Amino acid sequence: MKPEIDVFREFLAHKGMRATPEREAILAEVFANHDHFDVEELIMRLRQNGQRISRASVYRTMALLVESGLVQEVYVEDGHMHYEHVYGHEHHCHLRCLGCRKIIEFRNGALEEVEQRIGRDHRFEVTGHKLEIYGYCPECRGQKK
Amino acid sequence: MKPEIDVFREFLAHKGMRATPEREAILAEVFANHDHFDVEELIMRLRQNGQRISRASVYRTMALLVESGLVQEVYVEDGHMHYEHVYGHEHHCHLRCLGCRKIIEFRNGALEEVEQRIGRDHRFEVTGHKLEIYGYCPECRGQKK
DNA sequence: ATATTATCGAGAATGAGTCTCAATTGCTAT
DNA sequence: ATAGCAATTGAGACTCATTCTCGATAATAT
Incomplete structure (x- = not known):
């Protein structure tokens, strides 16, 4: 199975969009851990790795990841969405x-x-x-x- | 099957809460139509029937209706929750x-x-x-x- | 009747997510 | 390389659903 980064690049290319460092950093962070997460956590983890990506870009990229099928919205809790990456996992x-x-x-x-x-x-x-x-x-x- | 109003009254009694006119009016309106709806629509329908119940009370009551199992959250669309009543319907x-x-x-x-x-x-x-x-x-x- | 407690309503507060727009970056064609 | 152009980013303003606050009101218990 091809790595998720390639899937994402193809998806972006297909939509005529660019594979920017910000988008790829977000993708990498999303696939770096296997738990459910929310946007706030994701931003924190990016910060901890020295990545300073704006909230807006993270939200924008999450929408792309969901549209590409690499990531799924799982449930709303405490008033905000939670996600998980699904590419490479049997559906559950x-x-x-x-x-x-x-x-x-x-x-x-x-x-x-x-x-x-x-x-x-x-x-x-x-x-x-x-x-x-x-x-x-x-x-x-x-x-x- | 007993009417939903009785189910709701028992639920409230069980929680030591009161069956107020506001709560019952909201329940009645929720069961008055069979489509999916959101809180804004519900408030509009209440107003059209001359019921002037505050937004806060409607939200508070929706939470009770969901907890009682009479109503279900169906999906989030356009940034807000949509509901349907489920009591008395085969699950779908x-x-x-x-x-x-x-x-x-x-x-x-x-x-x-x-x-x-x-x-x-x-x-x-x-x-x-x-x-x-x-x-x-x-x-x-x-x-x- | 009076005290107690739940509830209500109005509007302020909260907070997730979106939007705006100027500055930046990355392609593409010279 | 470099200029031109379109896509993207970031900061913060903004929106809007939902929750919270708190004084007023209503129901129940004593």
């Missing part, structure tokens, strides 16, 4: 505990099939999906207020 | 066209089963889920930019 979905707010990832092949079938039924060309299951994790079961 | 998910932004609802029994199985596998007590499938609708297929 999220279980979300309403007690402790913990997020657990899971994979499930059956889901993909159901999704494809639903797409066919509606003559939709399916490009992706997002599933979140809510509930209470083993630790929080029974003690929900 | 959304197909979202990336071309024309249209949202199509669908139901699928297989999905519920998969969801339950995933819950069991993780010893989660599942209370709900949200699935969004992205893609291009029949009209927009092939003309994506």
